Amino acid sequence: MAKRGSYKKYTPEFRKMALERMAECDNILDLAKELGVHSRLLYRWRDLQVAQTAAGQQTPGVREMRLRNENAKLKKALAEKTLEVDFFKGALQKIEARRQQSGISGVKASTTRSES
Secondary structure, eight states, X not given: OOOTTOOOOOOHHHHHHHHHHHHHOSOHHHHHHHHTSOHHHHHHHHHHHHHHHHTTOSOOOHHHHHHHHHHHHHHHXXXXXXXXXXXXXXXXXXXXXXXXXXXXXXXXXXXXXXOO
């Protein structure tokens, strides 16, 4: 982090990247350390972005970005589960087809009792 009295200007691209990562991040302090900025600066950038959005600019707010990211994750999870279901349906159909071909009904065969 910078020493007191020194000033570092961050590019708009860096700020945008930091805010996108902040929207996805659970631990802001760790993110701030990783980026080499103070956590208060991240919150200031976020508040400025929210204020700009409220003023009518097109920049999406942090909440909206977080919801978009969550939506994308949920869509991905749904697609994966759909693929799993399709796989297991196909496997079950193959097993049923094999049973029908071999005449196996899936019922245990009767056995004779052993005499005691």
